[in-house]
Amino acid sequence: MTFKKSPWVFVFHGAGCNGCNLEVLAVATPRYDVERLGIVIKHSPRNADILVVEGMVNKKNADRIRTVYDQMASPKVVVAVGACAVSGGPFAESYNHAGPLDRIIPVDVYVPGCPPRPEAVIDGILKGVEVLERASKG
Amino acid sequence: MRVHDFVMPVGPQSPAIKEPILLKVCLEGEEVQKVRMVTGYTHRGIEYLLEGKNPDQALYVASRVCGICSITHERAYVRTVENILGYDAPERVKAIRTVLFELERMQSHLLWAGFMMHEIGLETLFNYFWREREKVLDCFEKITGGRVHHNINKIRTLRYDMEEEDPEFILQQVRSVARKTRDYYNDCMKEEVVVSRLKNVGTIPKSMALEWGLTGPIARASGVRIDTRKIDPYDWYSRIDFEMAAGKRGDALERLKVRLTEVMESARIVERVLSGLPDEKIPPHSLSRVEGEGHARVEAPRGELFYYLRFKNNRVERAKIRTPSFSYMKILEELLPGMVVGDVPVIVASLDPCFSCLERVLVEKNGRVEELREKEFRRKYSCPG
Ligand code: SF4
Numbered sequence: 001m002t003f004k005k006s007p008w009v010f011v012f013h014g015a016g017c018n019g020c021n022l023e024v025l026a027v028a029t030p031r032y033d034v035e036r037l038g039i040v041i042k043h044s045p046r047n048a049d050i051l052v053v054e055g056m057v058n059k060k061n062a063d064r065i066r067t068v069y070d071q072m073a074s075p076k077v078v079v080a081v082g083a084c085a086v087s088g089g090p091f092a093e094s095y096n097h098a099g100p101l102d103r104i105i106p107v108d109v110y111v112p113g114c115p116p117r118p119e120a121v122i123d124g125i126l127k128g129v130e131v132l133e134r135a136s137k138g
Numbered sequence: 139m140r141v142h143d144f145v146m147p148v149g150p151q152s153p154a155i156k157e158p159i160l161l162k163v164c165l166e167g168e169e170v171q172k173v174r175m176v177t178g179y180t181h182r183g184i185e186y187l188l189e190g191k192n193p194d195q196a197l198y199v200a201s202r203v204c205g206i207c208s209i210t211h212e213r214a215y216v217r218t219v220e221n222i223l224g225y226d227a228p229e230r231v232k233a234i235r236t237v238l239f240e241l242e243r244m245q246s247h248l249l250w251a252g253f254m255m256h257e258i259g260l261e262t263l264f265n266y267f268w269r270e271r272e273k274v275l276d277c278f279e280k281i282t283g284g285r286v287h288h289n290i291n292k293i294r295t296l297r298y299d300m301e302e303e304d305p306e307f308i309l310q311q312v313r314s315v316a317r318k319t320r321d322y323y324n325d326c327m328k329e330e331v332v333v334s335r336l337k338n339v340g341t342i343p344k345s346m347a348l349e350w351g352l353t354g355p356i357a358r359a360s361g362v363r364i365d366t367r368k369i370d371p372y373d374w375y376s377r378i379d380f381e382m383a384a385g386k387r388g389d390a391l392e393r394l395k396v397r398l399t400e401v402m403e404s405a406r407i408v409e410r411v412l413s414g415l416p417d418e419k420i421p422p423h424s425l426s427r428v429e430g431e432g433h434a435r436v437e438a439p440r441g442e443l444f445y446y447l448r449f450k451n452n453r454v455e456r457a458k459i460r461t462p463s464f465s466y467m468k469i470l471e472e473l474l475p476g477m478v479v480g481d482v483p484v485i486v487a488s489l490d491p492c493f494s495c496l497e498r499v500l501v502e503k504n505g506r507v508e509e510l511r512e513k514e515f516r517r518k519y520s521c522p523g
Contacts, residue, residue, distance in 0.1 A: 096183045
């Protein structure tokens with residue numbers, strides 16, 4: 001598969017346990033190395049194409065997620081990584097749960113797991129790239 | 139605050155700090171004048187979630203407190219319950235738990251060392267450290283099947299036993315990690331960039347470490363000799379002999395030294411335990427009935443982790459978790475003033491606070507959130523600890 005452009009990824013750390021955070025960061029390290037696919041992890045949402053959200057949405061960060069999403073330019077794709085972002089996972093019954101993520105922003109790709117393996121995260125991002133290319137075609 | 143003061147928010151989603159926390163840094167020129175910390179971005183209500191679960195269910199929630207030290211939380215939970223039951227596990231179970239515990243410390247310190255290098259702009263070393271960390275994760279996968287969450291500790295026993303060929307593989311990996319870590323350690327100490335960015339940055343003198351009740355590698359880097367594995371030994375820590383890493387100056391460089399030394403020491407502990415691994419069957423798992431209250435502590439990679447649990451009708455009635463990061467939460471506000479703004483991420487990273495772990499205390503009263511030092515908190519809410 002060839003990409004039209006190099007997708008840039010912004011990672012939003014929600015209220016997770018850090019597990020998904022580590023697995024998302026691990027994709028940028030030597031064993032998994034997503035840069036070989038042209039995917040770059042960026043630190044600003046304004047020039048990112050793909051938003052990866054891991055961790056639960058709580059009452060305090062729900063607004064932040066919305067802000068980050070609004071700052072991104074269209075076309076944009078959201079990938080929810082981990083049980084926490086997909087459904088609330090182990091924390092779904094908590095008083096501080098304000099999600100799941102798709103109640104806050106539209107989600108295109110769901111990657112289940114607690115935590116998903118780095119391979120699964122890469123696969124999720126690549127699915128996101130497909131959505132992105134379809135969106136930019138019209 | 140004076141008019142020309144400039145308040146710079148660092149976080150909650152900042153490239154400089156890996157976890158969500160908001161530091162409001164007041165600057166005058168380059169110099170930090172005052173810091174205000176805003177937490178709550180990772181508060182999940184773990185203690186509430188533990189309540190009402192039976193002892194076997196609650197174990198899974200406890201491991202989800204933190205993904206970096208999942209085994210540690212499991213172990214602390216299991217130790218608490220076993221204390222209540224007055225149960226002493228068979229030697230093989232203890233030995234395997236020790237191995238897992240030290241592997242966890244290795245991966246946590248390597249991960250931290252990677253972040254530290256990333257903060258001072260050495261991306262290559264970041265990648266090197268994380269490459270070593272993958273080797274430790276391979277060992278975990280071999281024993282438990284998981285890379286981050288393992289769910290291997292059970293009350294009284296383990297979920298799986300080690301296979302016959304596992305010790306060989308683990309030894310090989312662990313030796314290779316220790317060798318590489320020694321190389322990187324020597325490189326770091328010789329490297330001008332590392333030394334000049336970390337030396338005399340974020341210094342915590344011994345008296346301050348004692349006053350704030352710091353534990354773990356930070357306290358050891360400041361010259362406080364404290365280690366739960368020594369003062370309250372569990373598993374095989376009383377049987378095997380190991381060195382406690384120690385520093386003196388208490389700055390970020392010393393913390394790097396202490397942590398990397400601990401990685402090498404943990405590798406030695408793993409080797410020693412595996413060479414004397416008893417050959418016996420581990421007990422099968424069965425559901426437990428627990429009544430009453432108890433507490434326990436273990437040495438997490440970041441310091442002392444304390445659990446208090448009270449059971450009623452075989453359900454958790456009250457849980458209290460005190461993580462090591464809790465004591466560094468407020469120390470940041472004292473350490474940062476007077477430093478240049480470029481050092482803020484370095485100091486935060488050098489403490490290695492785990493915000494997922496610590497965000498548990500939020501006292502709200504009449505709509506006003508109170509932040510309390512540990513001593514005041516204990517006095518006011520009479521919580522054991
Ligand atoms: S899905 Fe699991 S591993 Fe990921 S942040 Fe949530 S609890 Fe942690």
